[in-house]
Amino acid sequence: MNLTYRLATEADLPEIVSMLADDKLGATRETFQEPLPMAYLEAFRSITNDKQQELTVVEADGVILATFQLTFIQYLTYRGSIRAQIEAVRVKSTHRGQGVGTELFQYAIQRAREKGAHILQLTTDKKRPEAKRFYISLGFVDSHEGMKLAIS
């Protein structure tokens, strides 16, 4: 497949949300309906107005197959380093198991390097062991615990 990558536009939003919802965990978290709940549009604008965020769509022949979000975070640690964080990675259910995820990560790694990041990081739910195996296969190390506290 010849994949292309571009920043998402508002017109892509329904397709992106439908991918986020089309997943065993995502189905309980998202509300995919037309018109989309306004909260998604507001969140989208907030993301695209933030220079440290990139919401990307992956296409083949003009059709969206996948999405991911990169956030670049400046820290003082490691002598003033930047980390790239990747979240909300989804490949359309009809196109899984075809190497799209691997190519997507190669692109994300390259993009993170361009932005000067020394680490690419993510957290993955322990209820998704297959996802962890995939990240290990890409070279990620499970050196950290990902701790979450619900505060609302």
Place this chain on the structure above:
Amino acid sequence: MNLTYRLATEADLPEIVSMLADDKLGATRETFQEPLPMAYLEAFRSITNDKQQELTVVEADGVILATFQLTFIQYLTYRGSIRAQIEAVRVKSTHRGQGVGTELFQYAIQRAREKGAHILQLTTDKKRPEAKRFYISLGFVDSHEGMKLAIS
């Protein structure tokens, strides 16, 4: 102790870096010397110019005892939610075991709520089991793996 919280200024930077370096893992990562390497100042300015970041110092009687960094990240997931991420948490070695960390987290949780975050998250190195126990005691759940990929 009567702790107060404020955003860090450039004048606090040597004190903050000395705390980051005064730690078994931090010692190998940081360079604390006067004058500080310029990379820290550049990183500091990048953090303070970013509306989604807050680098905070904790004081008692005008003396800095601790520091932490909050990042607010807008996502589409969970119907357009904001997550707060806390990193670079350090309590001065002379003041550990006195409840400063617990109070610091109570403040950070309140601040994250004010910013509309529904989750406060962090990753903690598996080589710091005592840190994980502390986060569990605060109510954090170790539901995720924190995966890191060195890219430079």
